[in-house]
Every structure is written in structure tokens, then in C-alpha cells.
Amino acid sequence: MKKQLGYTIIEIFVALAIGLVLFAGVLSIFVGMKTTSVETSTYGELQENGRFALSILSQDLQKADFWGDYAGTLSRSGFPTVPGAPANECTGEGLNNATFPAALGHFRTVWGKTATVAANMGCINDAVVGSDILQIKRVMGNAINTVANPTTLNNYYMVTNTNGGQIFTGAAVPAVDNSRVWEYQHHVYYVKSDGANNVPVLMQGRLTNSMSFDPLIDGIEMVRFMYGVDTDDDGIVNAYIPAINMTENYWDRGDNSRIIAMKIYVLARSIKPDNKYSNKNSYQLGDLTYNVNDNFRRLLFSSTVSLFNARVTSW
Numbered sequence: 001m002k003k004q005l006g007y008t009i010i011e012i013f014v015a016l017a018i019g020l021v022l023f024a025g026v027l028s029i030f031v032g033m034k035t036t037s038v039e040t041s042t043y044g045e046l047q048e049n050g051r052f053a054l055s056i057l058s059q060d061l062q063k064a065d066f067w068g069d070y071a072g073t074l075s076r077s078g079f080p081t082v083p084g085a086p087a088n089e090c091t092g093e094g095l096n097n098a099t100f101p102a103a104l105g106h107f108r109t110v111w112g113k114t115a116t117v118a119a120n121m122g123c124i125n126d127a128v129v130g131s132d133i134l135q136i137k138r139v140m141g142n143a144i145n146t147v148a149n150p151t152t153l154n155n156y157y158m159v160t161n162t163n164g165g166q167i168f169t170g171a172a173v174p175a176v177d178n179s180r181v182w183e184y185q186h187h188v189y190y191v192k193s194d195g196a197n198n199v200p201v202l203m204q205g206r207l208t209n210s211m212s213f214d215p216l217i218d219g220i221e222m223v224r225f226m227y228g229v230d231t232d233d234d235g236i237v238n239a240y241i242p243a244i245n246m247t248e249n250y251w252d253r254g255d256n257s258r259i260i261a262m263k264i265y266v267l268a269r270s271i272k273p274d275n276k277y278s279n280k281n282s283y284q285l286g287d288l289t290y291n292v293n294d295n296f297r298r299l300l301f302s303s304t305v306s307l308f309n310a311r312v313t314s315w
Helices: 010-060
Strands: 110-114 133-139 156-160 165-169 180-192 201-207 211-218 219-231 240-241 258-269 281-284 288-291 299-308
Touching: 010 180, 010 211, 010 219, 010 258, 010 299, 110 240, 133 219, 156 240, 180 211, 201 219, 211 219, 219 281, 258 281, 281 299
Parallel strands: none
Antiparallel strands: 110 133, 133 180, 156 165, 156 180, 180 201, 201 211, 219 240, 219 258, 258 299, 281 288
8 A cells, every 4th residue: 555645734834835925025016006097087186176177167268258159248228128036146246246137337248256154146055165166157059949949938039130028938039130139148157165074065056947956977076267367458468367356347347457367276075085196286267275184185277268259348
């Protein structure tokens, strides 16, 4: 009979030690790949959210002060008849800064402020303090075929020709010679403080039969606008000014000053904190230095937009 041979205790322990070393190496690689994957995914989400927010704000600003076929700036001289105030109306500061133009002063179609409290404009009660609020008034880009798409009570409209027209709501379109119909829109943007989930959200207010707000993009922590003011009416920006330093003269085109461009800053923040990451950075949003000390990842985005229609007195 042949003698059966096995492994000694020493050989078994050596094999276990080698196996543990190999397993530790594989586990380290796995953990490293997972960490890298999470970081890549987080930054990819930040890139997507930040660029989307910048795109939405830029496109809306580029179309500010667009009034269809009307050849001037919006006022009650060209539009003597306007509807009553909508429900939950957002009213900005100044004599003439509601949804529709009033019969006094300059009608503010682009206006903003830095939130110092959560409640603003009579329609916002949860704004992030320190972030900016922006309102834009205009008509939507394409004229409406009222035969295929009749007007309704759910929206406000503007019927215009080159000399003026009327703002209205309802199924009956007012009679205006050589005119077309456009949807009238009033947008308000701000960052909402969501205390329950600790997730900041960029909100958009939109005018239908009332002013209503919907979440636009999660993870937008701060927005900041710098207003490019042309103080000598030569079509060139003389200074970029934050909302807190904008005067009545700038908002209301006093001394021919105009807002002809804007710088937009958007700070995107990760939805969840990463306890393995410490963020003690400072982010420069125009004139504002924003310091943080937490475990959230962030990316800062910026862009400069020309307000082409703001330069127009008449076409």
C-alpha cells in the first residue's frame, strides 16, 4: 500500500497568508474603482445640471423684451388695455414692475434682486438667502395660429402690429389691424431652500391663468447675476453691477442708461454629501465670494449673455 501524503500546518498557513494578500489587493482595486466611479458619476451630474441651468437662463434672457410685431418698448402708450392682475402675482420693486405695464413710469421687463429674506415679490416664500432672483417678461417665440390653436382662459396673450396692440386672455381675440397673436409670458427664477431634504432647487415661475412655480433643476445651490449697464448709450457695457448696487436710474433707463448684457453664475452642488471628501473651497460668483466647509462636491459655471432687444427703442 502507498502512504497517503497531505499538507502540513505550515503549508496551510502559508497558503492562507498568500490568499489573504491577493484578496486584499483585489479588494483594494475594487474599492478604488468604486470610489472613482462615484466621483465620476457625481461630477458628470454636476456638469449636466449646471450646464442645463446656464442654458435655460441664457436662452430666456436672450429673448427678453421680445414683443412680436410691435416696434417699440412695452408701455401703456402702445397697449392701453391690459387685463387685471393674475392670481398669485409676482410684483417686483419699483413703480411699474407687476405682470402687466401700468400707466406710470418705465415698465421693468428685466429685473432682479438678491434675496435677503425667504419671502419675496409676494409670490415666493422659500428663497435661499444670498442667492439672486430674476424676472423676465416677453412673448414666446412663435406667433400662434389661432385657427389651429385657439386662445383660452388658461394663458395670457398679446395681439400686435408694428404700432401697438392689446394684452388679453380668453377665447376672443381683440380686433387689431394687420396683427398676429403671441403668448405673453412672465418668468421668475430663484433657488428654493428645501429644508426637508436639504437639496437646493432652481425654481421657475410661469404665468398661465395664475403665477405658478415648478422645480426646474435639483442641486443648484446659488445663482448670481451681474447686470451689464451702458451708461452713455453707445452700445458698449460700461460696468457689470450686482443687483444690490443697481439703482432706479439703471432699472428705469434714466439718462439713457440701459442693461444690454448680463453675466450669469451658477453654482451646482451634489445631491448627497461624501463623507470621504472635504470641501473648504471659495467660489467667486461675480462680486460674491462664497465660502463652504462641508462634504458636498460643487462646480461653478458662468456665461455672458447679450440682451439684444434691450438695445431697441424702435425697429
